[in-house]
Amino acid sequence: xxxxxxxxxxxxKIAIGERHTxxxxxxxxxxxxxxxxxxxxxxxxxxxDVSMAWAIIGIFGILFLAAVYLMSLILIPITLAVVVGMILxxxxxxxxxxxxxxxxxxxxxxxxxxxxIFLLINSLADPLMTLANEGPAFAERTIxxxxxxxxxxxxxxxxxxxxxxxxxxxxxxxxxxxNVLHVVTTSLTPALVQGLIFFAALLFFLAGRVNLRKxxxxxxxxxxxxxxxxxxxxxxxxxxxxxxxxxxxxxxxxGVVMTVIAYAGGLSAPVLWGFFAFLSSFIPYLGxxxxxxxxxVAGILTHDGIVIGLMPAAAFFTVHLLMENLIFPAVxxxxxxxxxxxxxxxxxxWTWMWGAVGAMLxxxxxxxxxxxxxxxxxxxxxxxxxxx
Numbered sequence: 001x002x003x004x005x006x007x008x009x010x011x012x013k014i015a016i017g018e019r020h021t022x023x024x025x026x027x028x029x030x031x032x033x034x035x036x037x038x039x040x041x042x043x044x045x046x047x048x049d050v051s052m053a054w055a056i057i058g059i060f061g062i063l064f065l066a067a068v069y070l071m072s073l074i075l076i077p078i079t080l081a082v083v084v085g086m087i088l089x090x091x092x093x094x095x096x097x098x099x100x101x102x103x104x105x106x107x108x109x110x111x112x113x114x115x116x117i118f119l120l121i122n123s124l125a126d127p128l129m130t131l132a133n134e135g136p137a138f139a140e141r142t143i144x145x146x147x148x149x150x151x152x153x154x155x156x157x158x159x160x161x162x163x164x165x166x167x168x169x170x171x172x173x174x175x176x177x178x179n180v181l182h183v184v185t186t187s188l189t190p191a192l193v194q195g196l197i198f199f200a201a202l203l204f205f206l207a208g209r210v211n212l213r214k215x216x217x218x219x220x221x222x223x224x225x226x227x228x229x230x231x232x233x234x235x236x237x238x239x240x241x242x243x244x245x246x247x248x249x250x251x252x253x254x255g256v257v258m259t260v261i262a263y264a265g266g267l268s269a270p271v272l273w274g275f276f277a278f279l280s281s282f283i284p285y286l287g288x289x290x291x292x293x294x295x296x297v298a299g300i301l302t303h304d305g306i307v308i309g310l311m312p313a314a315a316f317f318t319v320h321l322l323m324e325n326l327i328f329p330a331v332x333x334x335x336x337x338x339x340x341x342x343x344x345x346x347x348x349x350w351t352w353m354w355g356a357v358g359a360m361l362x363x364x365x366x367x368x369x370x371x372x373x374x375x376x377x378x379x380x381x382x383x384x385x386x387x388x
Contacts, residue, residue: 069353076357077194081201083364084113085209087244089237092206106206114199123271232375239371240364246331250323251281257319265312266302267295277316283359284343286351288324292317342366 068075088109095105205212217229259274267273273295280287292313299309346366350358 065353072354073190073194074197076354077198078201079361079365080357081198081205083240083361083368085202085205086237086368087240087364088113088206089209090241090245092209102210103207106203106209109206110199110203113202120275123275228376232372235375236368236371239367243367244364247282247328250328250331251278254278254281254320254323258316261312261315261319262295265299265315267298267312268302273298277320281320282363283347284363285340286344286347286359288317288320292320 091109092105095108096102100108213233216233217226220226220229255274255278258277259270262270262273276294277291280291295316296310296313299312300306301309303309343363343366346362347359350362350365352358354361
């Protein structure tokens with residue numbers, strides 16, 4: 001027993017670093033400490049090495065963009081659900097403070113989004129059906145109305161006979177309309193699938209939002225990194241929630257004004273024009289441009305005089321200009337300003353990648369990137385407390 005106890009004590013001393021070293025080992029250690037540190041040799045890289053590194057980064061970037069493009073059927077609804085879920089983050093926090101369970105919280109918010117979308121589709125069903133039924137007659141009226149202006153442009157060589165035969169005849173236009181309807185019909189099933197993915201992803205994201213936040217925060221090791229993660233996530237949710245809540249109220253007012261303008265200007269389906277004005281306002285620059293051109297064309301086709309026909313478009317453009325340059329900056333302030341050129345490039349890029357939905361996601365994605373960069377680059381920020 002004594003020998004065993006001695007072995008255990010010696011092993012314990014070795015484990016805690018109390019084992020005595022010999023004089024020779026001690027002198028060798030002191031001599032090693034007195035030696036100068038070895039020089040650091042920096043590995044020099046030539047131009048070929050740098051080019052290879054950037055080439056590898058570029059290849060992975062291209063592969064990533066290709067994957068994003070090819071997986072658009074899944075990524076579009078999931079990205080949209082995450083953005084909408086982050087926009088509803090402030091509402092989810094308020095419901096949680098009121099004592100609503102997380103699952104019920106997620107169900108209430110996702111059901112509210114589904115109800116709003118259903119009411120919008122239901123209110124637009126009749127105007128869209130009327131527009132589809134009057135498509136052939138509208139095409140014929142359009143040709144008769146635009147024909148005098150086209151004849152004045154001699155280098156086009158367009159005459160009334162152009163629309164009686166050939167690829168620009170009424171029959172060909174109706175046939176192309178049928179092809180467009182066929183494309184829309186075939187695209188209906190993927191749209192329904194994406195809609196189901198969107199609502200499912202939104203429900204699960206809202207239900208597991210708190211746990212997902214904790215998981216993201218705890219992936220970082222140091223306290224400083226975790227505090228930065230908390231600050232970035234809170235800032236993104238606040239910016240998205242505040243921006244889109246305020247923008248929705250302002251653009252609803254714009255939609256109501258556009259409905260009145262369309263009704264006073266004699267345009268058909270004024271409610272539809274108001275909805276398009278509301279929806280297009282979330283796409284900076286591109287939305288207002290397309291909306292103004294569409295209202296101008298509809299006004300010219302509706303009225304005999306060009307000046308009277310352009311008045312609805314001029315009125316809408318003026319109201320939108322006042323809202324974007326006076327009301328919107330006064331409410332939002334300067335903390336959410338983004339470089340217009342960067343926003344324009346983002347709209348072009350995401351429209352090319354994901355179409356119309358990508359154009360609508362360009363602004364929120366730009367806000368997310370801007371907020372993350374702003375929070376990470378600013379050194380002096382009030383640090384929040386870590387959750388217990």
